Amino acid sequence: MTDLATRSAGVRTTPGGRRRPNGGGPRAATVAAFVTPFFLPFLLFYLVPVGYALWQSFRVVRRSGGQYGTSYTTFGGFEQYGQVLQNTEFWSSIGRIGLFGIVQVPVMLFVALIIALLLDTPLLRAKGFFRIVAFMPYAVPGVIAAIMWSYLYSPQLSPVVDLLNGIGLHPDFLGPGAVLWSAANVSTWLWTGYNMLIMFSALQSIPQELYEAAKIDGASNWAIAWRIKVPIIAPSIVLTTVFSIIGTLQLYAEPAVLRQISSNISSTFTPNMLAYTVASGNNYQQAAAISVVIAVITFVLSFGFMRLTSKKAGL
């Protein structure tokens, strides 16, 4: 509506009957003054690094004259990408993160959806309290969340481990099989409330009249939730899924903190940790290629998911 007004401003005349120059819009210099303070840093710290990473990923380091000769960088075509795709550590980090995502993302979003739906029914009391409690972890940075949970995982300090030992279970949250899920738990704790709030905001914007007919027909809260509310907020659920896929592929801080207390997390545990490790070894070209491959996988998965769900919904 307002967008339409902006566009038609080009042919509008002022009440005085004079046509304003440039159809009511400000001069180019004024537009530039509004846009440049954002666009210049955006160009320098977003677009240029993306271009630079792409350029670097096509470079290779060569040596002339044996091992002690001088090294120089030159164009290497897809050589770096070939090495990434042949790197078994790269594939195991992708596999690990894939397993993480396939389990953690649905579990987290399901819990978020349940909380959002419950907060939207008359079944609960103290809704404001529950909403804040669920959202609160979003205020905690990943590093600090991982530090907090690592105390709850630690065999020496954890009251949770004490409790479970007491009833005959002897959990090893940092063991080789469990540590991936311990990291997944930190992510779930951090992001459930954020995703819940996106879904809850969407639920709140549904007009109440939509349920009234169903209520008069005697439909239960449960039926209204699953048959009416969930289909309506499907776009929000898709959005949170895409955010979660992107977040999972970027995972770094949480496993890096757990690595400080568990020998079962390698320096190449996630794709981003691998990229950092490779870069620390001064192989920037290879690290750039890894970053580009992660970004491409992220794009393909998020767009693929959006296409898949919009097709299924018949849109």
Place this chain on the structure above:
Amino acid sequence: MSNPTTTRESRVSRTAAMGLMLLLAVYFLLPVYFLVVASTKPQGDLAATNGLVFSHFSLFENLRTLFTRSDGIFGRWALNTVLYAVLGAAVGTLISALCGYALAKFTFRGREFLFSVILGGVLVPTTALALPLFLLFSATGLVNTYFAVFLPSIVSPFGVYLARIFANASVPQELIESARLDGAGEFRIFFSVGFRLMTPALVTIFLFQFVAIWNNFFLPMVMLQKESLFPITLGLYEWNGQTARAPLLQESIITGSLVSILPVIVVFILLQRFWRTGLAAGSLK
């Protein structure tokens, strides 16, 4: 409506719903509760006593140790965090607002193209930028300075996206037109009309950007070696890596974590209505 089966059914579902939510609330509160309890204990009691029960109250001693350790480096980290996250988000919000307002309210050539490029930026994960930025910054001598973290942090394409939506929704074109007829310049119109009408939306943008900077661990980790430039997150991470050699650091890590998240949690609770505005707008894509 009020037949006995529905009331019984609703009582059962009421109880089930409350039970489930209480269980989830315990899950969300557990780590924070543990942190509160642990930060009031002397280091010796951390392993010796139950982690969920208070013992000797020594919070003030822990705070003194925290703030005096290594010549008060923690206070420095806290100040750095404020500079990076609060000042960074404030500058970021202002430039996002200017750009989003221009994209919403001005007609100019290349507007849609510019917006698509910025929207594409929303999809670029910030972790992917850190390594190439490191190389670019080391070539220009910016690595290991405040600017290495501050400058990339002020850029938020998502902020521009939100600002454009909010400017469209809350600043009537007629108001701008009549201000122009009165002879006001575009900047004056922006600051006296646009900025004022967009203020609630700008708080939302500020909060999102604050969290993004507060959460961004990878960028400072890649850019900074000098301890005196660290934000809290990086400092606590470094300490956490030293606990094997210096177990006494544990108490300071715990107290430091509590001290740094409590103010943010309080601000979140006070400003929570702004989150819902932003998240509702964000999901309108």
